[in-house]
Amino acid sequence: MYQKIRLSNGVRVVLEKIPHVKSVSLGFWVKTGSIHENLKNNGITHFIEHMLFKGTKNRTAKQIAEAIDDIGGQLNAFTSKECTCYYAKVLDAHIDIAIDVLTDMLFNSTFSPTEMEKEKSVVLEEINMYEDSPEDNVHDLLLSMVFKEHSLGMPVLGNHRTVNSFNKNMLINYIKDNYTVKNMVVSIAGNFDQEEVIRMLEEKFKDFTNENNKPEYLEDAKFITDVGFKYKDIEQLHLCIGFEGIPLGSDDYYPLLLMNTIFGGSMSSRLFQNIREDKGLAYSVFSYPSSYQQIGLFTIYAGINPSQLEEVILLIRKEINKVRKNGLSEAELLKAKEHLKGNYILGLESTSSRMLSIGKSELFLERIYSQKQVLQKIDHIKMEDVQNVIDKIFVLDKASVAVVGKVDKKIDVNSILKA
Known part of the structure; x- marks a missing residue:
């Protein structure tokens, strides 16, 4: 059962x-990613994520790593197009x-100029x-093309000049x-004492009062x-073929x-069975959806021999037309x-995946679907x-x-796909 609590300063906590488990996973989510950047500071969200591991007023970078390593836990972070997450998984006794x-x-990093120069490298x-x-x-080339007039098309890592x-x-x-109150969510999944956890969070967050409430303006993607x-x-x-997809919450x-x-998301899918298993034209071929708050992307990928580009595109087009016509x-x-x-139920057996699921849902949708609701939606x-x-x-x-490799530009991939 999920619980949602607001700390005294307004930060949302979902638990x-x-x-029956002996572990607990914690995620500290911030609703900022490369989509909030510009051409001058592209990559800064990801760089900040790195720098938070490089020393605080209380710990050196080594001491940060040792604090979790010494109790057999895991500490990591990731930056995406729309959010950043700092997370840990530990035994419940070490929450x-x-x-x-x-x-x-989060609150005491020093951003030492010396460490910054090392981390730039x-x-x-x-x-x-x-x-x-x-x-x-x-995949990056496809994103930069389809969203080339929007920050969504910029790379999460940035580039040499900006870094x-x-x-x-x-x-x-x-x-x-x-890194504001309204942009932050704490998600916790596993075995814990809720009252004690909230007490600890209240103490740690008591001085976090950044209410920078300037309106977020993002151009429509x-x-x-x-x-x-x-x-x-x-x-x-x-090879990547991209179509406009479905936004989050749709x-x-x-x-x-x-x-x-x-269509292409499993080993028994039509694309995999046709192009790899039946024709032997690719080792890796699949499709996947990406959903963002404003827009989505549906991508088909294949890694192939350059001489087989035309044949593979024709086969992909054939599968698309077939599913369009016959469903x-x-x-x-x-x-x-x-x-x-x-897949959904198996994923729930990990406290990490549950923490990620409830944190992301609260951050972007401001609601969490129960397991029963998700299964009903599928059924x-x-x-x-x-x-x-x-x-x-x-x-x-x-x-x-988008095509990367020994490209023969005489081949009109556009005409092959759309003929």
């Missing part, structure tokens, strides 16, 4: 008590240490690592603008149809997940429902709901295509 370390990082190497990964490149420009004042000002190539001297060609969200399961069968609909429910999906999503997503004339 799920699971008494006080996890709360102390995470709040120390670390992040630049992370950018280089992504540049050396063509599979990551092609090198960061200074302590930039980081502190960005935190003042975005619009999907742009385009074709993009990036030449790399590699053996494999990486009634079409679960029908979309169900459709994707059958799903009743057997596929039932199978996809069981697949979704199975209640009708064939017409799925067909409606298929008709919305698969508009070939509005598809965008």
Whole structure:
């Protein structure tokens, strides 16, 4: 059963008590990501995430790591397009240490100029690592194309120029603008004493009063149809085809997940079975939806031999036309429902996944669906709901295509896909 509590300063706390486990997972969520950046400070959200591990008024970077390592726990963080999350998983007996370390990082980080310069080198190497990964490149290229007039299209990591420009004042000002009471959610799942946890959080958050309530202004994100190539001297060609998807909170969200399961989201999916198993044309081929607050993206990916680009695009187009014309069968609909429910229930066996689920739901939707409600949403999906999503997503004339590898630009991928 989920509980939602507001601390005295207004910060939201969502909790799920699971008494039969011996662990507890905590997440400190901030509603800020690369979408809130601009061309001058792109990557600053991710850089701040790194810097919170580099020392506080009370702990060095090594002591932060040792505090959790010494109790056998896990400490980490991630930055996405729309949020940042700092999280820990520990034995239930050590929840006080996890709360102390995470709040120390959030409220007492020093942003030492020396540590900043060292961390710039670390992040630049992370950018280089992504540049050396063509599979990551092609997804980033697609995003930069379809949202090229919006901050949603900018990379989470930033680039060499922006990262090198960061200074302590930039980081502190960005935190003042975005690490606010209304932008923060604490999510906790596992075995804990609720009264004691709230008491500890009240103590740690008592001086956090950043109520910077300037209105958040983000331009509406619009999907742009385009074709993009990036030449790399590699053996494999990486292909992404993107369609405008479904935003977070939409009634079409679960029908979309169900459709994707059958189309390209599993090993028994149509794309996988046709292109990999039957034709042997790709090692990796799949589709997946990405949902943001304003807009969504539906992506089809394939890693292939450059000589087979045209054939694979034709096969993908054939599968799209087939699902547009005929939809799903009743057997596929039932199978996809069981697949979704199975994945959902299995995911709930981890306190980490429960913490992530309730934290993200509260941060973006300001509500949390119970397990029963989620299963009912899946069970209640009708064939017409799925067909409606298929008709919305698969508009070939509005598809965008990104290709990374030894690109033969004589091949008109646009015409092949949309003919």
